[in-house]
Amino acid sequence: MKKVTTIAGDGVGKEVMEAGLTILESLDLNYDFIESKAGFECFQNCGTTIPEETIKNAKKSAATLFGAITSTPSEKSPIITLRKELDVFANLRPIKTFEGVNSLFNNIDFLIIRENTEGLYSQIESFEKEEENKKNSKITKTIAKRVITKNASTKICEFAYKTAIKNNRKKITCVHKENILKKTDGIFKESFYKVAEKYSAKHPDIKANDYYIDATAMYLITKPQEFDIIVTSNLYGDILSDEGAGLVGGLGLSPSANIGDKNGLFEPVHGSAPDIEGKGLANPIAMILSISMMLEFLKEDFYSKQINKAVENVLKSKKIATPDLGGNSKTSDVTMAIKKELESII
């Protein structure tokens, strides 16, 4: 039987994972779900933020579902380790408005595709001692290296085009800061337009353009309907997707997928939310929509679509919502409402 690894993690990660598994129970799926450990609590119990066994399980699974973890200063980040180990080079974050949810705009529906393996997430940082201070050896300088390769840039832009074709999207915007980071963002932009040219003959209906990251941050507020697919490097994508989440109702509604040639890793965009941990207030929808993305990846298209539909219907009814959406329902109320709705449509 095919396997799915589940890593609940810390804080609300555990709460939304429980909700997600409750939803999965309603579906007639042939997968073995293997529970694995990672995160802060795992570090306290077994001295590592991500045990080898977890990595092994994830590698032999058809997909991995991740809750959230509380970061451990000076220890390696489990999610970044997993992204590297599984070589999931593309991070997809849909930004979509839902009927029944208060948001700044209606009819927003775009996809942020973020390069997932390099950029400032290479985590190559160093301390340096400046010349005049060498004697008293004070660290006065810190450096972070930002690695951008032609290979990874081309691969993520290719992925953006394939995603556009598959999902009938008509415009791809490359986001960069090439006026300042001429070499690194230069190669990203150049790779994008090379890929765009390659696809333009067969797919002239897909438009390509590019914006600076700062301008994009503004356009997301002034004309978000203009976007269809955004393709960008690691940190820019991270920041823009939180901004995007804010545009359409917050982190409680924002799912994500990390996709590679073989593996898929699915997680809500939000973190472990220590401020609401243990209160039963976490919105489970970001996790439930991440499960929908996982099922699409596993070619369980019907269930994937029906989960989206069930979430849409529950949000539209405006009867049940967690506090982040202005309601006073609990995580379990929202989960059960979605489960009931889902069972009525499958």
Ligand code: ATP
């Ligand atoms: P971490 O270091 O784990 O990322 P954080 O403090 O950055 O933790 P996030 O989880 O990123 O916290 O959350 C940011 C804000 O969004 C917090 O106020 C949190 O309560 C809220 N939030 C995050 N996830 C949810 C959720 N599922 N439901 C409701 N509110 C959430």
Ligand code: MG
């Ligand atoms: Mg956070």
